[in-house]
Amino acid sequence: MRELTFTAAAREALTEEMARDPSIFVVGEGIGQRGGNFNTTSGLYDLYGPMRLRDTPIVERGFIGMCTGAAMTGTRPIVDFMFVDFILDAMGELINQVAKIQYMSSGRLKMPLILRGSIGITGASATHHSGSYFPMFVNIPGFRVVVPTNAYDAKGLFKTALRGDDPVIFLEHKSLLNSKAQVPEEEYFIPFGQAAVVREGSAATVVAVGSMVRKALEACDALAAEGIAIEVIDPRTLAPLDIPTILASVHKTGRLLIMDETFQPCGIGAEIAAQVVAQGFDDLDAPIMRLNGVYTPTPYSPPLEAAVIPNPTQVLQAIRDLLAE
Amino acid sequence: MAVEIVMPKLGWTMEEGILVEWIKQDGDVVQPGDILFTVESDKALNEVESFEAGILRIPPDSDAVGNALPVGALLAYIVQPGEAPPFETASTMPVGSRHAAPEFAALAGTRQGEIDLTRTTHASSLQTALQGDLPTISPRARRVAAELGVDWVALRGSGRTGRIVERDVRAAALATSQEPHPPTPSPYTERESKGVRSGLTEMPVAQTRETLIEGIAVSTQPSTSISLTTEADATELVSLHDRIQAAWRNGRQPAPTFDDLLAKLVTEALKVTPLLHARLEDGTFTIMNLGMYEIDAFTPAMSVSQSAILGIGRVIAKQIVIDAEKERVAIRQMMSLSLTCDSQSVDVESAARFLQIVKQYVEQPVLWLVNLP
Incomplete structure (x- = not known):
């Protein structure tokens, strides 16, 4: 089977859906002829032209507001934020209008607005270009929050996002954009709220989010050489969150570690831990553990940047600590 | 804190x-x-x-x-x-003396409702002593203990802080299940009650007990005998025996016992390893089963007139790795097999091959039912 990069797979989903549905258009900075800072739209300008690939000035709150109105009229805008950090300038529109309009209109208005952007700490991007923020969005009723971790999932989840009627925050970790995976030619969709068990095991469960999936799998390879089989779950979407798959795994293993590069307080790990304690208390053989990035603004200096995200040694040690509990 | x-x-x-x-x-x-x-x-x-x-x-x-x-x-x-x-x-x-706290000892020796009220000034320390003596246990271990009927209060935990975790409870349950049980109705006791000499199952050409004892007594040179030991999974054989017992209700003769089945399968094994029964005419092969004495394995002594003797240990449930790669274990009925042979009439390779066939026949009774080696 052919292999595609994460970015190419997501772009293929976008290309297919734009061909199928003329109401889809993309808005953002540098997404027209330039093809997007991360090549999210490269080639699409030639296919679909300036009306459907709209370059904007640097005014997030303005074009988010316009896209919110456009979605209410029945079109399907995609806002490409380049770096999702820039979404923060439009939080008023997003939380008060985008997330609530279907509720406020008793479902008469739809909000098929896709908000996509890169996340994550890598490549000395510094503190204004390294955020992930998904815990904030998971906290708001109304948003779908999608964090794909490979090319196959990126395409299948993006296709699902482009067919739905809800606002979707589609977050692409910068360290994964050039990672390759097998992507079939034929069309497929990955439903929201369906976690992937990316590695089966019995000694402990690791729920890994975003870039941590790959790091968890590498650690599990090392542990497998010692005869220790760890189960790794990639939630793929954080809202909705597939708790049943996590509970089933904890029922098997009795031990749970949640790995997430983003900050620990009120994070997705806290949410998963609370739900597992509430619903799977009698399955737990050890305290639920978390491994997160350091709770600090992201440094620019590459050595300091490397120090604030979990490194392979810490990932391995976190699993060993869990097993020793 | x-x-x-x-x-x-x-x-x-x-x-x-x-x-x-x-x-x-x-x-x-x-x-x-x-x-x-x-x-x-x-x-x-x-x-x-x-x-x-x-x-x-x-x-x-x-x-x-x-x-x-x-x-x-x-x-x-x-x-x-x-x-x-x-x-x-x-x-x-x-x-340093938590486990011998006088307050706790006093409480332990006092029936409920008779706690000396003069000791209430020590209530807080008593509380500490009681809490200190109750081990912590994970929710999962507590659940598994309830399922398996394990009293976890006396267990020692292997968790980082001494917490009792699932593996401690399962180990305790396994240890309990392997404790010797009083004699239960089994083929062996059944034979005994009918006056049949237990433990020894002889081939049709068997010699008398006196000859056997005499033979063992003159078996003086240990260098002339070799002993081989293996362990067989007898789960299928036990199951076969149970099914025969269940199906035999209307039979006039007593149902074949477990020892009878062993005798049958050993006979079949001897048929496919001719070296071992080269001198079969003289009662040259003996099966000795000491399972009812809770003997796990032993090296049977051989009579000089014989080629070989097979010692059968008790059948006991053990936790066995059935798939190392997938880390799967199972509880199986295991039985040891010890073969002692006359090294002058039987070469070690033939003896090993014979024991291997017996092991296969024990593990897969269908093989000897259809006479497949």
């Missing part, structure tokens, strides 16, 4: 240790990873690290050093700056 420093469990079987010396002293500031004290257990000297940061507080009346103390015995506290250790704030039981 004061963190208790206790005698750690440094090995699976460790139950007590000798506190050899304090490396850190009362009042010392300690960091995680600092060596607090040394412990001698199982003839090894171990350094015990602190998991906590704070100030080490050793009770002035502690007599812990040099004494053997049970795992979990309270030795000291780590407190935060400005915090008083419990032994300075309240009456507590002597450090």
